[in-house]
Amino acid sequence: MLKVVAACGNGMGSSQIIKMKIEKVFKKLNITASIDHMSVGEAKTAAANYDVVFCSISLINQFVVKNNRTKVIGLVNLLSEQEIEAKIVENDIK
Amino acid sequence: MINLRDMLNQETILLQAEADDWQAAVRLGGQLLIDSGVAEPRYIDAIIQCTIEFGPYYVLAPGLAMPHARPEHGVKKTGFSLMTLRTPVPFGHTENDPVDILIFLAAADSSSHLEAMSQIVTVFSDDEAFAKIRQAKDANQINELLNQMVDI
Numbered sequence: 001m002l003k004v005v006a007a008c009g010n011g012m013g014s015s016q017i018i019k020m021k022i023e024k025v026f027k028k029l030n031i032t033a034s035i036d037h038m039s040v041g042e043a044k045t046a047a048a049n050y051d052v053v054f055c056s057i058s059l060i061n062q063f064v065v066k067n068n069r070t071k072v073i074g075l076v077n078l079l080s081e082q083e084i085e086a087k088i089v090e091n092d093i094k
Numbered sequence: 095m096i097n098l099r100d101m102l103n104q105e106t107i108l109l110q111a112e113a114d115d116w117q118a119a120v121r122l123g124g125q126l127l128i129d130s131g132v133a134e135p136r137y138i139d140a141i142i143q144c145t146i147e148f149g150p151y152y153v154l155a156p157g158l159a160m161p162h163a164r165p166e167h168g169v170k171k172t173g174f175s176l177m178t179l180r181t182p183v184p185f186g187h188t189e190n191d192p193v194d195i196l197i198f199l200a201a202a203d204s205s206s207h208l209e210a211m212s213q214i215v216t217v218f219s220d221d222e223a224f225a226k227i228r229q230a231k232d233a234n235q236i237n238e239l240l241n242q243m244v245d246i
């Protein structure tokens with residue numbers, strides 16, 4: 001199963017909003033995923049254990065992942081299911 | 095369960111406010127959390143500090159920000175406030191600037207705010223809601239909108 005983490009500055013608000021939205025889009029695309037959410041501080045350490053990291057575009061530079069597994073996706077509009085869906089497809093996530 | 099409608103009232107809604115920059119906006123809207131007994135003054139400092147450190151990651155969508163910090167930064171109980179600005183201010187976001195709708199969140203723990211936050215997602219997934227909230231002149235109009243859009 002795809003392992004996904006939603007990250008934001010402190011793991012309380014935006015990351016949970018991202019989680020709500022990506023859950024919906026994954027369901028629509030019939031992709032089974034387990035989704036966690038956490039702060040960027042925690043996620044930086046944990047990122048390598050995930051297939052995909054979703055975060056605000058403002059945080060994308062916080063993640064330097066040196067493996068072939070983890071994809072980091074920065075979102076401009078956290079509420080846009082269209083943007084999330086397009087980025088999932090574009091990054092060939094399944 | 096904490097309902098957004100119960101959290102947003104005359105005391106926690108400030109419409110068509112004026113702020114010179116993002117820090118002034120965060121202080122002004124954050125004051126509503128302090129005045130309504132939801133957070134301590136240091137909570138607002140934490141939001142500003144966190145923004146300086148990590149950038150405006152809580153600017154959720156064009157024009158819309160949800161400033162917040164963590165429970166241990168001085169949250170007394172879970173609550174929300176809403177502020178709109180007459181003149182939008184930039185938060186330093188690459189694409190969603192400038193911001194004129196701010197929902198302030200104070201979460202006492204990791205779960206008690208989730209229902210209200212999913213209501214926020216519902217409201218702001220509708221483009222018309224942005225226009226209606228921007229135009230709103232008094233808190234009753236916001237409450238009416240929430241009554242229409244959030245069926246709980």
